[in-house]
Ligand SMILES: Cc1cc2nc3c(=O)[nH]c(=O)nc-3n(C[C@H](O)[C@H](O)[C@H](O)COP(=O)(O)OP(=O)(O)OC[C@H]3O[C@@H](n4cnc5c(N)ncnc54)[C@H](O)[C@@H]3O)c2cc1C
């Protein structure tokens with residue numbers, strides 16, 4: 001049986017989220033997979049042409065409906081299910097968008113979901129982290145069972161541009177509920193790189209002590225062109241907004257450089273940074289667990305070290 | 317009666333260092349501390365607060381799992397739940413099976429709301445709430461950091477990648493909890509005594525008409541690759557030099 005993968009595109013109405021290109025790479029890892037991307041939006045044309053450029057994509061389906069202006073799982077799921085018939089796999093990213101939507105699709109299709117796919121070893125065999133990444137589980141599904149999956153974006157490079165997939169309008173007949181309504185989203189506007197895709201990330205922990213003190217990390221990050229992240233403790237204490245949380249229950253990232261400042265290195269935090277190329281730790285406690293995973297460790301007071309670093313980097 | 321159903325999953329305590337069995341057949345759980353999934357404590361706390369504010373009259377906790385889940389249900393009763401329902405099931409309970417079982421109890425109990433955790437910290441699936449909402453054909457508001465009820469509706473703030481999103485959903489609905497929704501209360505000793513007398517009903521999957529299908533075969537468990545231990549630098553200047561050498565500056 002041929003492998004046909006449907007990927008649910010994530011976007012903000014104007015731009016495709018990079019997570020979609022990572023799902024494409026995951027699907028391309030399945031030998032012989034034919035890849036279709038579906039874009040559900042109020043106006044899908046610009047998004048569809050972005051998706052059509054992703055290398056490896058054969059077809060882009062657009063589902064246009066004013067109800068798709070905001071991504072509501074209860075509204076999107078029946079539309080995807082209506083299209084899912086011919087596909088063997090339905091994939092979405094393991095971002096809050098995909099985590100919210102994909103299980104709803106799986107249940108309507110009466111099938112299982114494989115969450116956080118880090119490798120597709122065959123059309124039916126996948127590897128995924130469990131227990132905050134402290135174990136890697138290989139799962140297998142009977143051939144012939146439709147598979148819904150979320151793709152762990154940190155495990156895959158983005159598919160390159162250069163493709164030219166056909167774009168097709170899909171007509172979907174599905175009952176769309178009105179019981180769920182979008183009210184608002186408060187996204188902090190920032191010129192800094194996005195945490196999930198940045199090649200450099202500077203993260204701060206509880207040790208920063210206040211939202212005001214946390215600003216020294218923004219200043220350092222700007223010198224490096226880095227994104228800013230935070231531990232749960234820093235977010236809980238209100239030093240940094242929730243969308244900066246890195247870890248098991250926050251964002252899972254894979255930057256070239258990760259600098260953990262005043263972060264102890266709890267397993268729930270470490271699982272979010274395991275795929276970073278180089279980890280730097282700055283902590284005054286030489287015994288802190290973060291040093292067990294750090295490529296470069298510096299023991300000392302962050303309030304002295306961070307300004308020094310900033311000066312040295314500015315002078316470089 | 318205005319009722320809230322809360323899902324409780326028994327998991328390896330979050331402080332335990334997980335080890336994979338040498339034969340790759342699972343992780344070591346013998347003699348390991350077990351607890352209520354942290355997100356489910358938050359779910360229960362939220363339900364109790366809604367009840368205390370007069371938004372509900374009864375909080376019922378539900379678990380699907382083997383007999384040794386009962387201590388966690390007792391802890392939930394000690395925290396303040398009024399009743400517990402235990403659907404007995406040995407072996408692997410996949411999220412879709414848990415969702416189907418909870419749906420059966422939803423049909424029986426007709427709750428105003430079901431609150432589950434956003435993920436169980438053992439399998440890290442993050443599926444059950446969304447699946448239940450789909451099967452029930454009701455709204456879902458996942459990853460909640462704030463829940464306000466009024467006029468048969470819930471206004472829920474959700475922690476999403478972009479920041480905070482607010483949804484309005486008609487009730488009944490499924491809500492899943494994020495870490496910052498609340499801080500769960502501690503259980504007091506007298507409450508543990510009282511909890512022993514609270515009703516705990518035992519059911520089975522087959523009695524409620526749910527088939528325990530296992531669709532994912534667990535082929536093998538492996539420890540994650542270990543990172544190489546790195547080096548120490550003595551000051552900021554050395555750090556900058558080391559980063560330059562790696563081509564990172
Ligand atoms: C269910 C669950 C999910 C969780 N999910 C996450 C998650 O996604 N992400 C996450 O990060 N955590 C998560 N946690 C929390 C995690 O267990 C830790 O509590 C948290 O990561 C600790 O944050 P921290 O390292 O900033 O604080 P702490 O552990 O308090 O560490 C502060 C560190 O700063 C150092 N320090 C203090 N002063 C200075 C100074 N002047 N200069 C230099 N160093 C200094 C200290 O030596 C210490 O190592 C989760 C927990 C649970 C139970």
Ligand SMILES: Nc1ncnc2c1ncn2[C@@H]1O[C@H](COP(=O)(O)O)[C@@H](O)[C@H]1O
Pocket residue numbers: 322323324325353355356359378379380381409411414431432433434435436437439440441442443444445
């Ligand atoms: N077997 C179960 N019994 C009761 N509740 C469960 C069970 N499995 C999952 N849940 C609930 O669903 C949430 C999400 O779990 P999961 O989808 O497994 O990550 C948990 O936090 C629980 O609230």
